Amino acid sequence: xxxxxxxxxxxxxxxxxxxxxxxxxxxxxxxxxxxxxxxxxxxxxxxxxxxxxxxxxxxxxxxxxxxxxxxxxxxxxxxxxxxxxxxxxxxxxxxxxxxxxxxxxxxxxxxxxxxxxxxxxxxxxxxxxxxxxxxxxxxxxxxxxxxxxxxxxxxxxxxxxxxxxxxxxxxxxxxxxxxxxxxxxxxxxxxxxxxxxxxxxxxxxxxxxxxxxxxxxxxxxxxxxxxxxxxxxxxxxxxxxxxxxxxxxxxxxxxxxxxxxxxxxxxxxxxxxxxxxxxxxxxxxxxxxxxxxxxxxxxxxxxxxxxxxxxxxxxxxxxxxxxxxxxxxxxxxxxxxxxxxxxxxxxxxxxxxxxxxxxxxxxx
Amino acid sequence: xxxxxxxxxxxxxxxxxxxxxxxxxxxxxxxxxxxxxxxxxxxxxxxxxxxxxxxxxxxxxxxxxxxxxxxxxxxxxxxxxxxxxxxxxxxxxxxxxxxxxxxxxxxxxxxxxxxxxxxxxxxxxxxxxxxx
Numbered sequence: 001x002x003x004x005x006x007x008x009x010x011x012x013x014x015x016x017x018x019x020x021x022x023x024x025x026x027x028x029x030x031x032x033x034x035x036x037x038x039x040x041x042x043x044x045x046x047x048x049x050x051x052x053x054x055x056x057x058x059x060x061x062x063x064x065x066x067x068x069x070x071x072x073x074x075x076x077x078x079x080x081x082x083x084x085x086x087x088x089x090x091x092x093x094x095x096x097x098x099x100x101x102x103x104x105x106x107x108x109x110x111x112x113x114x115x116x117x118x119x120x121x122x123x124x125x126x127x128x129x130x131x132x133x134x135x136x137x138x139x140x141x142x143x144x145x146x147x148x149x150x151x152x153x154x155x156x157x158x159x160x161x162x163x164x165x166x167x168x169x170x171x172x173x174x175x176x177x178x179x180x181x182x183x184x185x186x187x188x189x190x191x192x193x194x195x196x197x198x199x200x201x202x203x204x205x206x207x208x209x210x211x212x213x214x215x216x217x218x219x220x221x222x223x224x225x226x227x228x229x230x231x232x233x234x235x236x237x238x239x240x241x242x243x244x245x246x247x248x249x250x251x252x253x254x255x256x257x258x259x260x261x262x263x264x265x266x267x268x269x270x271x272x273x274x275x276x277x278x279x280x281x282x283x284x285x286x287x288x289x290x291x292x293x294x295x296x297x298x299x300x301x302x303x304x305x306x307x308x309x310x311x312x313x314x315x316x317x318x319x320x321x322x323x324x325x326x327x328x329x330x331x332x333x334x335x336x337x338x339x340x341x342x343x344x345x346x347x348x349x350x351x352x353x354x355x356x357x358x359x360x361x362x363x364x
Numbered sequence: 365x366x367x368x369x370x371x372x373x374x375x376x377x378x379x380x381x382x383x384x385x386x387x388x389x390x391x392x393x394x395x396x397x398x399x400x401x402x403x404x405x406x407x408x409x410x411x412x413x414x415x416x417x418x419x420x421x422x423x424x425x426x427x428x429x430x431x432x433x434x435x436x437x438x439x440x441x442x443x444x445x446x447x448x449x450x451x452x453x454x455x456x457x458x459x460x461x462x463x464x465x466x467x468x469x470x471x472x473x474x475x476x477x478x479x480x481x482x483x484x485x486x487x488x489x490x491x492x493x494x495x496x
Contacts, residue, residue, distance in 0.1 A: 065495035067486040069471030075405040075463040079442040080421050080435055111495050136496060169471060170483050290423045302426045 029219075029262070030149045033128050040100045041346045051282045051311055053099040054339045055130075057297050059288035060085040060118060061107040065136055068168050073107060081107075083289045087114050091121045093287040096307045103130045103154070103284070110137040116144035123150040130154045132194060134168065138180035147188035154222065155181055157193040159201075160209050178216065185217040192262045194222040199243065203250035210259045220262030223248075224334040225271065227298050240330045241321075245273030255361075263334070265358030266341035266351075271332060275344075275354065279320035279328060283339020285310060295319045297335040299327055382406060382461040387454045397455040398425045398432055407437070407459025412451045419458065420445065 037054075044052040062073050063081045074081065085093075094102055102122050109115050110133050122129045132154045145151060158167040161174040184191045193213050197206065213221055225244045248271040261268060269275045281296035291303035292310040296319065304310050320328050320336070328336075344351035381404065386397035401408045402425040410418040410432070420434035420442065430449050435442040471479065490496045 063495075065490040065493075067490075069466060070468035071466075072405075072463070075466060077407045077421050077437075077459055077462065079437040079440070080423075082440055083435070083442065108495070169479075170487060303424050 036100050053097050053285045054283045055101045055103050056097045056099040057284050057286040058104050060112050064108040066168050087117045090118045101128045105132040110141050135177035135180040139183050152190035154192045154194050181216050191218045192220050196224050198226050206251045214258050220260040222262050225332050227333050244332050248272045264341040267338045269358050277340035279336035280339040281319050284335040380461045380464040381457045385456045388452050401455045405463040406461045409456040409458045410452050411454045413453050
């Protein structure tokens with residue numbers, strides 16, 4: 001079993017995952033997207049389907065143009081880093097999985113020589129695509145894409161300039177990303193940011209960062225805590241559940257109306273400890289050059305060739321906060337819990353009421 | 365350096381299993397060796413019972429553990445290959461451990477000058493590939 005974070009940054013799973021993984025739900029989003037997601041989830045509920053995917057995490061390559069310290073995604077031999085999913089493999093995974101949203105992390109997807117073709121095919125399937133990028137190549141490659149409600153660039157931003165450049169281990173990255181965001185917004189593309197927070201994060205700096213991102217005109221911001229692992233050697237740096245709740249409560253206290261979050265409002269409530277959920281690891285299934293990853297985006301317990309096998313053969317009871325699995329004990333990451341919060345929204349009247357209340361509070 | 369030669373180098377690094385060998389004397393030791401190979405982030409060499417060798421990245425060793433799946437380098441690409449676990453005599457961790465010394469703590473404990481040098485090198489490599 002491999003944990004991506006096994007040599008990763010304290011308090012987080014690893015940087016490439018942070019760059020790439022923040023998933024794609026749900027507001028503020030176009031009404032058509034909200035409707036698509038809502039009708040999809042309700043359809044699954046009506047069919048009595050307990051385990052359904054919400055966001056396909058499609059990793060077409062692991063190669064990146066950053067080399068962030070602790071990043072597990074780039075810790076492979078060169079011949080593995082050189083492998084790419086073909087557009088046909090990507091479309092086939094999307095068809096097989098059926099999720100209404102597709103998040104494309106990596107590696108850096110814009111390195112993929114056929115990323116435009118991959119996106120085009122997914123958009124043709126009416127998938128809401130979140131292309132997760134560090135934006136180093138975004139400005140140069142914008143011409144490859146057409147603005148559409150189905151495509152969002154989700155730009156990795158880990159804070160204001162000093163924090164972001166330190167996190168990605170390269171000076172100048174923040175400035176390039178900001179410039180690319182401006183250009184993409186100006187050209188009519190949907191743009192969000194995605195941010196992962198760690199132990200030691202200064203809440204007041206994060207609040208300033210939110211102000212800066214909203215000034216850039218992004219549609220919304222995605223947030224997640226880093227992945228915590230109980231057995232990690234350096235516990236003092238890890239964001240355990242209680243510290244995660246405290247940090248997010250501080251960040252989101254007296255939140256400004258100008259801040260828009262591209263997340264389920266219930267997930268933000270969960271991060272602050274105002275509601276508790278169990279993990280939904282099948283909510284964001286991951287497909288990459290090795291196949292369908294068991295059980296989730298963060299853990300690598302093996303691979304299976306089909307999505308059906310992933311759903312049917314994974315022993316899901318072995319995972320989640322309450323399972324007793326030490327690898328899941330402190331995890332509050334979006335890819336496990338945002339799907340839980342969406343499921344809650346459509347699972348009961350109280351869940352729906354919670355969502356409405358939280359949505360009004362967060363302006364989402 | 366050709367990839368094959370690189371993998372043949374016995375480069376044991378203290379703190380990493382790179383350069384070490386695990387024997388598969390019985391079922392338990394075979395399971396341990398192959399599970400360790402699955403966890404390893406670099407390439408390994410599987411020495412098989414018939415005296416042949418298979419070099420590659422182990423990406424799958426599923427329960428009940430009767431098969432190992434690898435990506436075997438071929439030129440600049442690699443291709444998937446499956447080998448029955450029972451055929452494996454020993455596992456040599458011959459490929460460079462790409463995770464070793466790459467943790468966040470490793471990074472932060474480096475001197476500023478060393479970090480800058482590494483940042484420059486990595487940026488140059490990405491630029492050389494046309495990725496910047």
